[in-house]
Amino acid sequence: MRQNDRIKRSLIRELVEENLEAIERRPKGSLRRHRRSRKIRLTWWLLSGIVGMTVGALFFFLVLDTGGRLYRQWLGNGPETTQAADDGSVIDTLGEAVLPAGFTRPGPLEPDVIPLAVQLIAIDAGHGGDEEGTITESGLVEKELTLDIAKRLKRLLESASYSVTMTRTRDEAVQLKERSRRANEDRADLFLSIHVNWIGNRTVRGVETYFLGPTDDPHLRELAALENRDSGYSVADYRRLLDTIYTDAKSVESRRLATAVQRSLLVSLRRTTPEISNRGVKCAPFVVLVATEMPAILAEVSCLSNEHEARLLARPAYRQQIARALFEGIRDYCAPPESADSGGGKGKES
Amino acid sequence: MSNEEGDLYIGIDLGTSRSAIATSRGQRHVVESYVGWPLDMVARKVIKRDVLIGREALDNRMMLDLHRPLERGLLKEGSEKDQAAVRQLMSHLLDLAGVREARENGSRVRAVVGVPAEALRVNKEHLREALQGLVDGLIIVSEPFAVAYGLETLLHALVIDVGAGTTDFCMMKGHYPTDEDQRTLPNAGDWVDEQLARLLSERKTEVNVSIHTVRRWKEAWSFVGEQSKPLKVTVPVGGKPTEIDITEEMRLACEGLIAPVAETMIDLVAASETEYQEKVRQNIILAGGSSAIRGFAKRLEEELTEYGGGKIKVVDDPVFAGCDGGLALATDAPGADWEKLSS
Numbered sequence: 254m255r256q257n258d259r260i261k262r263s264l265i266r267e268l269v270e271e272n273l274e275a276i277e278r279r280p281k282g283s284l285r286r287h288r289r290s291r292k293i294r295l296t297w298w299l300l301s302g303i304v305g306m307t308v309g310a311l312f313f314f315l316v317l318d319t320g321g322r323l324y325r326q327w328l329g330n331g332p333e334t335t336q337a338a339d340d341g342s343v344i345d346t347l348g349e350a351v352l353p354a355g356f357t358r359p360g361p362l363e364p365d366v367i368p369l370a371v372q373l374i375a376i377d378a379g380h381g382g383d384e385e386g387t388i389t390e391s392g393l394v395e396k397e398l399t400l401d402i403a404k405r406l407k408r409l410l411e412s413a414s415y416s417v418t419m420t421r422t423r424d425e426a427v428q429l430k431e432r433s434r435r436a437n438e439d440r441a442d443l444f445l446s447i448h449v450n451w452i453g454n455r456t457v458r459g460v461e462t463y464f465l466g467p468t469d470d471p472h473l474r475e476l477a478a479l480e481n482r483d484s485g486y487s488v489a490d491y492r493r494l495l496d497t498i499y500t501d502a503k504s505v506e507s508r509r510l511a512t513a514v515q516r517s518l519l520v521s522l523r524r525t526t527p528e529i530s531n532r533g534v535k536c537a538p539f540v541v542l543v544a545t546e547m548p549a550i551l552a553e554v555s556c557l558s559n560e561h562e563a564r565l566l567a568r569p570a571y572r573q574q575i576a577r578a579l580f581e582g583i584r585d586y587c588a589p590p591e592s593a594d595s596g597g598g599k600g601k602e603s
Numbered sequence: 604m605s606n607e608e609g610d611l612y613i614g615i616d617l618g619t620s621r622s623a624i625a626t627s628r629g630q631r632h633v634v635e636s637y638v639g640w641p642l643d644m645v646a647r648k649v650i651k652r653d654v655l656i657g658r659e660a661l662d663n664r665m666m667l668d669l670h671r672p673l674e675r676g677l678l679k680e681g682s683e684k685d686q687a688a689v690r691q692l693m694s695h696l697l698d699l700a701g702v703r704e705a706r707e708n709g710s711r712v713r714a715v716v717g718v719p720a721e722a723l724r725v726n727k728e729h730l731r732e733a734l735q736g737l738v739d740g741l742i743i744v745s746e747p748f749a750v751a752y753g754l755e756t757l758l759h760a761l762v763i764d765v766g767a768g769t770t771d772f773c774m775m776k777g778h779y780p781t782d783e784d785q786r787t788l789p790n791a792g793d794w795v796d797e798q799l800a801r802l803l804s805e806r807k808t809e810v811n812v813s814i815h816t817v818r819r820w821k822e823a824w825s826f827v828g829e830q831s832k833p834l835k836v837t838v839p840v841g842g843k844p845t846e847i848d849i850t851e852e853m854r855l856a857c858e859g860l861i862a863p864v865a866e867t868m869i870d871l872v873a874a875s876e877t878e879y880q881e882k883v884r885q886n887i888i889l890a891g892g893s894s895a896i897r898g899f900a901k902r903l904e905e906e907l908t909e910y911g912g913g914k915i916k917v918v919d920d921p922v923f924a925g926c927d928g929g930l931a932l933a934t935d936a937p938g939a940d941w942e943k944l945s946s
Contacts, residue, residue, distance in 0.1 A: 260757045260777045261935060267779035268932070269940040272742050275727050454866050512782065527675065530863065531787050
């Protein structure tokens with residue numbers, strides 16, 4: 254009974270929080286966030302710049318003085334911190350969730366407060382070459398459909414002034430590792446892998462979008478914050494922190510991208526095919542998502558196993574509709590909330 | 604907890620087909636979710652009202668611009684008329700429950716409104732705008748979550764809300780459900796109506812009936828599995844009342860729901876943590892108007908057999924389960940939270 258009461262209190266708290274977010278028109282999960290006005294964005298850019306400069310300065314000191322003396326003098330933090338910096342214990346300690354004395358544990362990172370422009374989008378047409386993907390009785394091949402949709406999406410994105418890189422542009426086999434490497438090497442801002450589903454129950458016709466799930470290590474999330482920049486971290490700690498911030502941001506952003514794309518696919522495809530089911534936004538450890546260094550999703554844009562879907566997929570107009578839905582999902586993700594419906598435009602406000 | 608003297612708490616189920624209200628002062632009402640405005644001056648003169656709601660609207664549909672605002676579980680994008688229809692529907696429900704008088708007498712009215720999960724995902728802001736100012740505090744919640752809360756099935760449970768526009772699934776894991784815990788299928792009551800209408804038009808070519816008539820038949824006699832007595836209805840054929848047998852068509856239309864619902868149910872159970880799957884299978888709740896399809900819960904249980912079996916409980920009162928849950932949420936929410944939510 255007490256457990257039920259506790260759950261009820263928690264549920265109501267979360268429900269009220271969600272409704273307050275809606276009232277203030279803030280994005281989901283951002284209750285404590287500031288509203289994303291241009292002014293605050295600029296402030297955060299300034300703060301980010303200061304943090305970056307601090308990291309740069311620390312790195313500079315450490316490289317110049319390999320024994321770390323100048324660095325420690327500059328910090329002037331006494332023997333405990335110095336010892337920690339010398340033997341790397343701070344790094345280990347951070348990993349075990351035990352923090353040094355006088356150290357403030359950071360709060361969770363809120364990636365939305367550090368808006369980043371999306372300029373280059375990596376499109377990955379699933380399968381290719383010998384790896385044909387699924388094939389229907391009528392001869393439709395997944396690798397050809399994904400490449401066709403990918404090319405259509407590329408044209409749409411480019412006409413909206415985005416830059417696009419593709420992991421393959423012809424019928425060739427590209428290893429998953431290689432796909433991620435190409436996107437990473439090109440320094441893409443987003444990664445979208447396009448696939449067409451095959452489901453055992455052939456009556457099913459739906460869309461689903463995957464992202465790499467968030468880390469289940471709560472400590473990593475806690476570390477990813479900015480408030481602790483004056484606490485005496487070593488450069489290595491800072492680098493680790495920033496890596497963690499990035500990891501967390503990638504995961505959150507991937508989920509947000511997946512949600513935007515899934516929503517767009519559903520809204521768009523249901524206009525012509527109301528039966529399309531929402532198979533949801535899901536976490537999955539696809540290699541291609543694990544190895545990419547940017548927000549990455551994998552969209553199953555249709556079901557080749559379903560006879561009606563297969564018939565539709567054979568039509569260029571339907572493939573164009575899918576490409577447009579993907580484009581609109583990406584555009585919605587990139588657009589700041591207050592202008593999400595205004596169409597067009599390039600990237601996030603910076 | 605927060606039920607302060609003089610305040611009025613209400614739970615509302617704003618459904619595609621029916622909308623219901625329950626208040627902390629014991630009022631309970633249900634209306635069909637139809638809103639209609641007179642088509643022209645003549646219609647206005649005949650009807651003598653600016654707007655008709657519920658059954659009255661349906662009965663006078665020939666003279667009305669008729670709206671069912673949450674068709675397919677969604678407020679149509681950019682449709683001001685549907686937004687206005689939601690507001691009219693809500694106002695009507697509030698009037699039935701005496702909310703206007705309560706507010707005039709100084710009571711604060713705090714409402715939890717349950718809507719189809721898809722509408723909550725897509726139309727949250729439009730819904731909030733449509734309901735602005737009608738009450739003093741407003742929480743919008745997905746319908747299956749409200750049902751789960753009302754039944755206190757908060758942990759290791761799956762709620763399947765088979766409504767008219769959509770079938771919503773909600774896994775209850777002791778925390779507020781995330782997107783991964785919820786699914787929505789377009790296969791629901793309206794879909795059955797469409798299937799039944801299509802089958803009748805294909806098989807009984809001489810019969811010409813409206814979707815409203817088909818819906819009425821479904822609500823009265825829907826079933827899956829065996830049917831001991833044939834379903835016979837009387838319809839005009841060439842102007843002459845004629846009895847036709849619709850047993851097979853009704854069975855086929857209703858059984859079409861089983862596969863998608865069962866598959867999603869099994870998918871969600873399988874996606875829950877292995878150690879709790881047995882508990883979830885034993886704790887599946889079937890809610891929504893279409894849960895009344897005779898034999899439906901049993902057939903879903905049969906689908907679970909090869910996965911270790913399970914138990915599916917149909918809510919006692921599908922019409923009011925959602926708004927009762929909303930009312931429970933409204934009364935349990937702390938006063939401080941309501942202050943923050945005051946419109």
